[in-house]
Amino acid sequence: MPDVAPSQKEQSMLLQKEMISGHYDALARAKDEGKKVVYTFVPGNLTELMRSFDILPNLPEINALQSGMRKLSGGYISEAEKHGHSEDVCTYVKCDIGMLKKGNIGPTGVKLPEPDLLLLSYTGCFTFMKWFELLRQEYDCPVAMLHIPYQGDGKVHDHYRGYVIEQLETEVIPKLEAVTGRAFDQDRLRASLALSAAAEDDLVYVLESARHRPSPIDAYFGGVYYIGPIFSAFRGTEEGAAYYRALRREIDQRVAAGQGPVTPEGELETERFRLVIEGPPNWTSFREFWKMFYDEGAVVVASTYTKVGGLYDRGFRHDPDNPLATLADYCMGCYTNLSLPARVDLVEQYVRDYAADGFLINSVKSCNSFSVGQLLMLRQLEDRTGLPGGFIESDLVDPRYFSAANIKNRIESYLQMIEQKRTAGPAA
Amino acid sequence: MDVCVGIDLGSTTTKAVILDSSQREIGRGITNSRSNYEVASSIAREQAFVQARFNLTHQALSEDSRLADLEERFLPVLERNFRIQHYLEQLQRLEAALLQAAVAPRHRDQRRNIEPVLETILAAMAGRAPALFGALAVRKSEFFRDLAAADYMQLAEEAADPKGVTFDTLSSLFDQAILPVENTGGSKALEALIDSALDTTLVALATRLSNDIELLRRAVETARAVRIDEVASVGTGYGRQRLPFPKEQIRSEILCHGLGAHTMFPDTRTVLDIGGQDTKAIQVDERGIVTSFQMNDRCAAGCGRYLGYIADEMNLGVHELGPLAQQSTFHVKINSTCTVFAGAELRERLSLGQRREDILAGLHRAIILRAMSLLARSGGISSEFTFTGGVARNPAAVDALQHLVNDNYGEQEINISPESIFTGALGAALFAHRTAREAA
Amino acid sequence: MSFEAKNGSAADRLTTAGIDVGSSAVKVAVLRSANESGTEVLALRGDRIRRRDLTRVIDETYSVALDEAGARSDDVAYVASTGEGELVSFRTGHFYGMTTHARGATFLEPEARAVLDVGALHARAMRIDERSKVLSYRMTSQCASGSGQFLENISRYLGVALEEVGELSREARRPETVSSICAVLAETDVINMVSRGISTPDILKGIHQSMAGRYIKLLRAVGCDGVVLLTGGLAADSGLAQAMREKVQEDELAMEIRTHGSSVFAGALGAALWGAFRHRVLERRASTSRTTGDTEQMEALGS
């Protein structure tokens, strides 16, 4: 959103942009500089551990969403489908494979290096597993598999933690050592974890600023920018920590000035609706999608998508004192690893904490992990909060599944419904 | 007098409702014109205004005690004459359009043969018109397209010659010609037709009503002279994005359907609306305010168009489908999810010797099953339950719904109004009324 | 097409018929094939079903085709059905649609290495070899978006005859993109366009482009390059072919889209050709030894 924001805002945005392009440049140079590259996923990523080995992470999901925003995903997806990938499956996978088939040029236009290792820390979704099985076939490189038990009954049991730690010790760390030729350095890991915790504090502060009226941030459309660094390659880095410090300062200023969130068309003047959103956004028409909200004065005050790469606002922080156990807990605590009842609880809590007027579910075709059960969530939340729920359907990066007219119609109807309810006053 | 107008631009039909200042409905109109939203709205609106005129006339006559007993003899005849003339006028336009279509180069060889065939068919159609609108006639449809198509196709099949002017040629000419006919209107033509219908009627009744005829004429003319002022209008429906209305005069169709249903049946809590291309399940509170909704709008399967398609396939009017399906005795499960494939499945099953009525019943059930899912998705069914939209006019759909509702939610009455196709338009008119009141 | 002797020597002069029963039209081909000297097309006949009784349409079309071929039904050695051919009660055997379209395509266009068959409800892309073997295929199913029926609805809506669609589309200047190609919902899209004053050619072209994109995708999905023959009813739509050629050029694909005057009959032709092939195989077998396996094969392949 570089074209719009006032100066303070611009600073963190610019900073983020710089960091990201810097990272892609580093990836491009990696092979020349003898650095190792590991592909891994956002939910349950072990960035601190990788960084402690001086490994550069590359995140296919981020590449896919970037391709979506840059309108390249459609072509990539057809490319993958041409190679026999089904129309029905997750479009992140197809976008990634299509990009690979078309030369593996990353979002900033530089070629991505091949992986030295695929770190399959597969949290919250089975597709990840197949995704890297597919990539292994393409790259013929080693895979480190980290099985993260699902919180089926809403709890993290001790033996889950033990299991993850053992896998870190016997599967992940040895493979990282083998790839880099270095020994595991626990102190470096600890230092990095401490930086994570600081950034996490600041991030939570920023997300929670949405409790103000008007909310100084949009916790969904804006939120996806705020989580960028910490969900990708920058958790546990100095750069990352600095970014969140700067962001926090900016938000403080907005709060002090009583300002609303910044949109691509400038600051939102009047906050008419406060919403909680569950589900990922659509990337191919991100701006258009967002506009449907801010045009009506709707601000998202909390979202679950901004918790897929780590759920921090319920108290979890990376703990330098228990390095492996904290990584295990982090992985198991990511949003899509929560049981469905726990997800309902969380959204309900958000609705209350952030004094929302309603909640909306964006159900994406790609992602069974998110989508299965959302209609029951809707019912349960309506019952529990007494607020109207909205339901729209789109996809992550498949432009064929964004029907602007339909979605707009639904959003408008939904907001008019909140409005109608509000103007009619309390039930007679 | 001041009136408010609501227009529901549906996907298959456009409806207009006019309310007077005390929220009484005084006119409504419907058209299946779909060429253009502007035209469709104005046709529906014009029809509604014509009806409003008839209503005002009716009112004037019944208020005058001297005329009260004439009204019964006079008004229906007037209306019938109006309709016949309207129909004949449309037939003329159809004929012109057909002859023009026949000029196309691909008919070059046959053109000289086509023209007389068309003329014969149209003459026969015109001959049938009075019967079509006779006092006791049951018409297949309110739309010119359907009425004309039924006669035309039948006559065309008789007139067709596989070696000369084929049925194929004749039917494709009709497809082409019908469009301009149903897509014109919105002029003052209808008002003029009323005049001429009035003359015809008065002439016809002159001998029988000789004494009162002047009285009658004056009363009618007074009623026709009443100024009707449209003070507010609201549009809704599928096409509302493109409605010829400014944004503030547009309401979501969900809200309009909720409010409309609430007005028709004040205790409504759940509304099912099955229209031409979408199905909506709406929950409303005791004030008619929508609390939750679900809609199905990506794929035409399971909506009114589906039935329209099937009716076309079977050469029937949509009106006839339901009654036919009600005669079913055997449960057929329809597999196709796609509207178009359902047409193919229908043919396939017919050719395998299954009975029409059984297949039809299966198709109706298939639609209602989809609606049931949507209802379940929107929060189930609470009493009272109201069924609206064009498909609510279809008795087999209603039966299937009743059956499934009872099975799944316990015995429950379903509110159905024969006028429920106007629910959305009514809701829109009510919103218009509010706007007018707020402005005042 | 004139022929002197009606019953030549049965062994090498063989009259066979192919009946392609589609969901919107019945197509019949009558062939005479001679072992060495190639095959001669005696008659090609098609009729739209148009809500009429299907068995009647089949019977009529077949008998008109026989008349045209100057043949009697007894002269026909093998009646091969394809498509929904179960309804052809007098068939000798049945062949699957892709098998027949592939065969028909190589007959009409020997260089064809891929076939795109678009009919009333379906579209399928096949990659074939020079022996008409289907190497891979993709088809649409369950959803009639972008099919012939879709185009038919649109053209009816626009008030143009199907036969005019192609030509009009090629007159387009500023094609308008359509978002939905649901055979039913697209009507609404078209209403929008009409009400926005978009011209008929521009609408049709937009639709053709959208269909072309879809079909090219199907073709790419089967990995085809080289000559593609369009078959099925939509092969008669020059606007679609044109849009596909443009798409091929735009995407710089190694495909060449061709049509043939008799493309619509590819299925019927293919069936008749396979009929001749089977008839010879079976006769040869009958004259040597008969085993259960052979009748079974006939069965499995045929009915």
Place this chain on the structure above:
Amino acid sequence: MKPELEKLVTRARTLFDDLDLEAVRSWKNAMPDRKAIGHLPVWAPRELIWAAGMLPVSVLGGGDRLEIIRGDAYFQSYICHFPRSTVELALSGRLDALDGMLFPSICDVIRNLSGMWQMLFPDLYVRYLDLPQNFDLEVGGRFWRHELEALMRDLEALAGRPISEDDLRLSIAAFAANRHAVHRLYQARSREPWLFPADEMYIVLRAGCVLPPDEHTELVERYLELAPGEAERQRQDRSRIVVAGMFCEQPPLGLLLTLERAGCFIVDDDLFLALRWPEIEVEITDPPLDGLIEAFLRQGALSASVYQPDGKRGAWLVESVERNHAEGVIFCAPSFCDPALLEQPMLVAALDESSVPHTQFKYSEDTGQFAAIREQAGTFADSIRLWGEA
């Protein structure tokens, strides 16, 4: 059909058509306090349930015989059909005979379904069963032991009695015998597929989902004896194919019939993995639980839901083609089934490498129109037969 076989097939058919689980109800009613535990595909430790004196019931959806009314309300159109019919079955009371429900981890659908179950049926015993994806006997083994022991404790509590080592040993043996019988049937069919029509064999096997293991073993063995006695089951010239992708949502019977009518013989498939997996013998060890744990970690026939450390799925499929002298593979997966569809490209690559012809299409359990499938399967069979030798 001879009366004896007819009787057997009728019985299997009745069990297959029995959406209300009457068979389970009557098993429960035969003795006081009997309980039954349902589990979803692909695989569950049925041995433990049986050892606790409870009946393991494999819930495989509602097929094409169930009208979905409430089930659809919970699932968007792009989710496979299986959970809809399963929810429908449950909400309509048809699964009331089950005293608990296990959700093995095979995909995100079933995973989230376990949470839906917790919310929809708060009083029922519901457990998500995370299968280990780490196959190290120590690491994965320890986790698996924890999970199975926890499950055992739950089952004991439900059954109201402890599971003794002997119970477990007997149960393991009963299922081993059942797997053995099922295996022999597969082998016999692979040798002479015309003797075992696909739809008939399907229902005979499917009976194992609701019958006690011994009873089902007997049924399968009897079928194995009787089916070859049918005189009209003659060798036919059809293409021998392996079907892959049907491991979870089940195809309608009409689909299996269609494949055969279009000129194919199915000689191997991945239906009923619950009855066949792990293919590796479960050894009777001391303590017996060890055998179960190890067998899983060294699994044989693999499903797409389990991580493949060394990408053997393709190789396994090629091997099945060779072992069964198949001429081609049909991937026939449920629409929107992520595990099956995501791995298809890997399998295709392996087949291409070995020049095995293949084709693919999708179905859903309530697919009712087979025209397109017949077309595709027929064309595939034609092309194998007409040009196969060349």
